[in-house]
Amino acid sequence: MILVTVGTQLPFDRLVKAVDTFANDLTRPVLAQIGKGTYTPQNMKWIKNIEPADFDSVFRDATVIVSHAGIGTVLTAKRFGKPIILVPRQASLGEHRNDHQLATVGQLAGRPGIYVAHTDEDLKNYLLDDLDSPSHEDPSEVGRTSLVTYLKGYLAAV
Amino acid sequence: MTEKKLKVLAASSGGGHWEQLMAMRSAFEGCDIVFATTIPGLLAKYDIRDGLVLPDCSRDSITMSIRCFFSAFAIVIKHKPDVVISTGAAPGLFCLLAGKLTGKRTIWIDSVANVEKLSLSGKLAGRIASLWLTQWQHLSRPDGPHYAGAVL
Numbered sequence: 204m205i206l207v208t209v210g211t212q213l214p215f216d217r218l219v220k221a222v223d224t225f226a227n228d229l230t231r232p233v234l235a236q237i238g239k240g241t242y243t244p245q246n247m248k249w250i251k252n253i254e255p256a257d258f259d260s261v262f263r264d265a266t267v268i269v270s271h272a273g274i275g276t277v278l279t280a281k282r283f284g285k286p287i288i289l290v291p292r293q294a295s296l297g298e299h300r301n302d303h304q305l306a307t308v309g310q311l312a313g314r315p316g317i318y319v320a321h322t323d324e325d326l327k328n329y330l331l332d333d334l335d336s337p338s339h340e341d342p343s344e345v346g347r348t349s350l351v352t353y354l355k356g357y358l359a360a361v
Numbered sequence: 362m363t364e365k366k367l368k369v370l371a372a373s374s375g376g377g378h379w380e381q382l383m384a385m386r387s388a389f390e391g392c393d394i395v396f397a398t399t400i401p402g403l404l405a406k407y408d409i410r411d412g413l414v415l416p417d418c419s420r421d422s423i424t425m426s427i428r429c430f431f432s433a434f435a436i437v438i439k440h441k442p443d444v445v446i447s448t449g450a451a452p453g454l455f456c457l458l459a460g461k462l463t464g465k466r467t468i469w470i471d472s473v474a475n476v477e478k479l480s481l482s483g484k485l486a487g488r489i490a491s492l493w494l495t496q497w498q499h500l501s502r503p504d505g506p507h508y509a510g511a512v513l
Contacts, residue, residue: 307476346511347511354446355388
């Protein structure tokens, strides 16, 4: 199953609409969490918000995640070892108050299991492809261990 | 006699800020830890009992911000943490401020989402944090924020 999620705070109809447009051409079923969006998908299953309690099981069932470039979803995809395709929100299209999601994908592009789609065509191609999951040799684990060790040391010295 | 455990209040908004806090959760092993967030369901999702709920707020609503600040202050007074730590955003900053005003140690870890510059909360946090961190090496400065790693 392909899981599309746009977060709960802001609508992202452009992304939902894009996937809905070619949902019938995909080989896997799609579930879209549309949040505050007003566009009603025609060709895929959708839900307004996934309850926090159900979120893990929906994530576990997904083979690939499509998402706005929200860090929470990126971390969750990593936690479940799922490939994630990011579509950054753009301030010029009224999708966020600034372009920090464009900056975020600029830094994350090319990391294991993370794919950035700048066009609908990119997105469709990724969804027809067999994407690699983040591997266990993910370099970001080094950074996380370093941060945790540093904080532990700081707290021990307080 | 056993030594008293360090008491830590770890607070953040829901969504990405919370996932980041959870990604560094093992840093609090051995501490007496109290978590606070703005979405009640997130506590259950991570099997956290006795977690606290903060009213959500942002720079867009002054009323909610005032409510959130008093709530943060009440939490710090009641739970008496030795250290207050946050990954953001505004509700976490208010917890830090309450910690600072009551003489606690304070730690701010700016969100990994802030790639080009610190968030507004992150910049303000620099004035009140005992330890002020960014998760991007290129945003670190000699006087802070410092870089010590990143959750992503």
